[in-house]
Amino acid sequence: MKQCDLIVVGGGASGLAAAIEAGRRGLTVTLLERLPRVGKKILVTGNGRCNISNTAFKDHNYRNAGFARDVLEKFDLRSTVDFFESIGLMLTDDGEGRLYPMSNTAAGVLDLLRLECELLGVNTVCDCKVTDIRQSDGGFTVNGEYRSKAVIVAAGGCASPVHGSDGSGFELLKKLGHRITPVVPSLVQLIADESVTKQLKGLRCSAKISLKAGNRTLASSRGEILFTDYGISGIAAMEVSGKAAELFYGELEASCTAVLDLAPELSGDDIRRFIANRVKFSPESELEMLLVGILPKGIARCVCKKACGLPLNSRISDLKNEDIKTISERVKNFELPLKGTKGFSQAQVSRGGADVGQFDRNTLESLIVKNLYACGEVLDVDGGCGGFNLQWAWSSGRACACAAAEKIKNKD
Numbered sequence: 001m002k003q004c005d006l007i008v009v010g011g012g013a014s015g016l017a018a019a020i021e022a023g024r025r026g027l028t029v030t031l032l033e034r035l036p037r038v039g040k041k042i043l044v045t046g047n048g049r050c051n052i053s054n055t056a057f058k059d060h061n062y063r064n065a066g067f068a069r070d071v072l073e074k075f076d077l078r079s080t081v082d083f084f085e086s087i088g089l090m091l092t093d094d095g096e097g098r099l100y101p102m103s104n105t106a107a108g109v110l111d112l113l114r115l116e117c118e119l120l121g122v123n124t125v126c127d128c129k130v131t132d133i134r135q136s137d138g139g140f141t142v143n144g145e146y147r148s149k150a151v152i153v154a155a156g157g158c159a160s161p162v163h164g165s166d167g168s169g170f171e172l173l174k175k176l177g178h179r180i181t182p183v184v185p186s187l188v189q190l191i192a193d194e195s196v197t198k199q200l201k202g203l204r205c206s207a208k209i210s211l212k213a214g215n216r217t218l219a220s221s222r223g224e225i226l227f228t229d230y231g232i233s234g235i236a237a238m239e240v241s242g243k244a245a246e247l248f249y250g251e252l253e254a255s256c257t258a259v260l261d262l263a264p265e266l267s268g269d270d271i272r273r274f275i276a277n278r279v280k281f282s283p284e285s286e287l288e289m290l291l292v293g294i295l296p297k298g299i300a301r302c303v304c305k306k307a308c309g310l311p312l313n314s315r316i317s318d319l320k321n322e323d324i325k326t327i328s329e330r331v332k333n334f335e336l337p338l339k340g341t342k343g344f345s346q347a348q349v350s351r352g353g354a355d356v357g358q359f360d361r362n363t364l365e366s367l368i369v370k371n372l373y374a375c376g377e378v379l380d381v382d383g384g385c386g387g388f389n390l391q392w393a394w395s396s397g398r399a400c401a402c403a404a405a406e407k408i409k410n411k412d
């Protein structure tokens, strides 16, 4: 039997942060990773640049924010910057609050995390899927082969399984008596009625998106929308996707609509005035040119076509007051009936997971199994786009490693 103080299950962002923090606090650490290498997902984050954190991160960016608050306050932005500087990585702000490595490469982030583990003597075992965690003699036996005083489950969620997180962390915690809340994909592209989106494929705009089910607004966000052949992508669409997924996964006959405000800076009256001016000053111009001053041409054409049914080569002067009203309404409320999401394979995170009510909010120790901890996405905490999920991974991984180290040291 191979003995150590702490076993970390999963060598992703939270597991690597946990292993480093525990190693620095004098624990002997074994890190078990199911893939041939640790940190595969880190390499693809931020389009290969790794959006490590966000200067605007606050607990309101997270699901189960109340639970996450203590850990995020203790291991805050300053502490995260210091942690990365201590392993030799400088961070830089992209001007909109997103923090990236100064080298602009995720590979550099992973190299330094791995190097620090090596320097601290962390025993990293790859190609080792953990399938069994048992409590025995006041400690744990893992896969019948490894023994430790404490275990941290850092196995991630279900998102992007090719990068390692296949949901097995949930199974491990479930077997040890934990509740798992329903898990759905989040930060994922939305599938919409193709007849509309196909003609807009490749076009981008800055919009406000509201997710509506009947009269209810389930979520809204503002930012980039990218039209694709299957539906919509872009940060604003991804940000409301978790709510859409909850609906599609929960209700068999679920239906919801993405309502896009294509000109959020303008009011309906502003748009009506804009169109009236176009009619006054360019009456001979064709309908397809009506909105090109406020929207990309392809989107402008589609809005006009959908709104008044007139041929796009009609003259602007042919527009009746009623047409002007419908066109401006369509700009503010461009409806896309949704059919689903692109699922876990394309999702950046999963929403749901180990019920946070069964973990201590300061230490992330299980309230059911002593000396068992969980961090990162395996817990039911997730955030929006922009570095918030990795920030939770770093903070929560370090939080449980500190707590485990303190407990083990006090006992010895």
Ligand SMILES: Cc1cc2nc3c(=O)[nH]c(=O)nc-3n(C[C@H](O)[C@H](O)[C@H](O)COP(=O)(O)OP(=O)(O)OC[C@H]3O[C@@H](n4cnc5c(N)ncnc54)[C@H](O)[C@@H]3O)c2cc1C
Pocket: 009, 010, 011, 012, 013, 014, 015, 032, 033, 034, 035, 038, 039, 040, 041, 042, 044, 045, 046, 047, 050, 051, 052, 053, 128, 129, 130, 131, 154, 155, 156, 157, 159, 160, 163, 164, 165, 166, 167, 168, 169, 347, 348, 349, 375, 376, 377, 378, 386, 387, 388, 389, 390, 391, 393
């Ligand atoms: C394409 C993409 C881009 C992203 N970009 C960003 C970004 O720029 N900024 C941001 O904040 N977030 C981003 N995210 C989200 C972020 O990567 C995750 O939230 C974060 O990695 C979660 O960390 P984790 O340690 O909980 O899980 P993971 O990083 O998923 O790590 C879990 C690890 O555990 C291993 N494992 C799983 N089960 C077992 C088992 N049974 N035994 C042993 N090992 C196991 C896995 O192989 C994996 O290595 C992105 C995600 C994706 C998919």
